[in-house]
Amino acid sequence: MASSATTDAGGEEHHLTIQNIRVQKLPHLLHTHPSLRSHPNPLDANPFFHPSSEFYITPSDVVLRHILHGVSDSPEPRLAYHRAGPRKTVYFDPGHVRAAIVTCGGLCPGMNTVIRELVVGLWDLYGARHIFGVAAGYRGFYSGEPVALNPKMVHDWHRKGGTVLETSRGGFDLHRIVDGIQDRGFNQVYIIGGDGTMRGMVEIFNEIQRRELNIAVAGIPKTVDNDVGIIDRSFGFQTAVEMAQQAISAAHTEAESAVNGIGLVKLMGRSTGHIALHATLSSRDVDCCLIPETDFYLEGRGGLLEFLDARLKENGHAVVVVAEGAGQDVIPRSDVAHVEEKDESGNPVFLDVGGWLKSELKKWWARDHVADELFTVKYIDPTYMIRAVPANATDNLYCTLVAHSAIHGAMAGYTGFVSGPINGNYAYIPVEEVARAKNPVDTRDHKWAWVRSLTNQPDFENR
Ligand SMILES: Nc1ncnc2c1ncn2[C@@H]1O[C@H](COP(=O)(O)OP(=O)(O)O)[C@@H](O)[C@H]1O
Ligand SMILES: O=P(O)(O)OC[C@H]1O[C@](O)(COP(=O)(O)O)[C@@H](O)[C@@H]1O
């Protein structure tokens, strides 16, 4: 129960009492193995820790899902998740831990830091000595041999972009994966990946439960696009935004240095425009930001071309940022003879909105302007450059906290959970929920209005 005081317009103070919290249930190994032996947390004997009575997290420590709350008479309980962190009791004898770590899906800055911190955390905090890296994504559980890892091997991995373990798309063969986990005697499985990976993790967790195996499965969300819901954001996202800004800055310089110059930047963002939005907000050089969550059109009143024409007349240059998933319905498909392509994981492979926009802009200028009027489009597509880099300082810290949170949760016997920050605090969230939760840009909230007011771009609703 929490209480606080507010003052109304008449100056009268009201004390508000906030209660009625529903804590989201988490699967625990005891649910399937009630006779599991508990152990005191090895941190009790760790010379670097002096656990006091408040040191360990208890089941009543929770993180609220929403901290912005309109106080009302609503009888609806407020949702909360178990707070991440070390528990007084663990359900693994450190000598018997056999941990597997796997990375799946596309790259994201910080993946190597997460792996490093899983290894170092398991080794140093809990005294585990059998830690293995599974190569090249989910398929690594049934093809190839896992590699034994130790702190010495991984000590400088946080300085490297990518994933030393390698990653892949596709190859999700549930029974072979769980057979591989079972045959190799893994009892803790750490899965680092995005929305697709989390959907796969749900199936793995369910199959492990069906087989009544005593294996803790922990997920660590990785998504450069920020398309996984509930968590504040993924590790690596801020680093990617910083890299994206460099591309915008170059586009701005090119555009500004030309007569009627347009700088066009395409950024990653398959179904969500978070990278484009955040890079636009922080760069301030952008005149128009196009994201998958809103439609746009080129010709006519309120269209992109009319807007750019006015911008060029006013400023002599303009910068357009487009997320890769934007405009897929505007690009004509007939002349590309396009059959919707999918990658190995079943994700759509998009038409190149940047290349198409560049050619449309050139056609427009040639059609609607006199021949000797100069015009330049400089198109920058940084693609993998924004994600194939090591994490920045903030993201590296995040990687450490999220990895250690996952270890504490698995050692405490939780399973089928994902660790991640909610409102700045690390929590354990059931993986089913994470796998369902999407995270589109909310174009009705103040952040998108802020983009529009900053850029002055049309809302493309006046057609
Ligand atoms: N619905 C699903 N069920 C089971 N496995 C899935 C599902 N979607 C994706 N996967 C698997 O998860 C892994 C990563 O998925 P992918 O979409 O490529 O990347 P990400 O996890 O980064 O979104 C791949 O091995 C893919 O086969
Ligand atoms: O790595 P690939 O297969 O070329 O795919 C590129 C895609 O991967 C991403 O970088 C990340 O997507 P995931 O996090 O879902 O793997 C997308 O932004 C981009 O569309």
Ligand SMILES: [Mg+2]
């Ligand atoms: Mg994905």
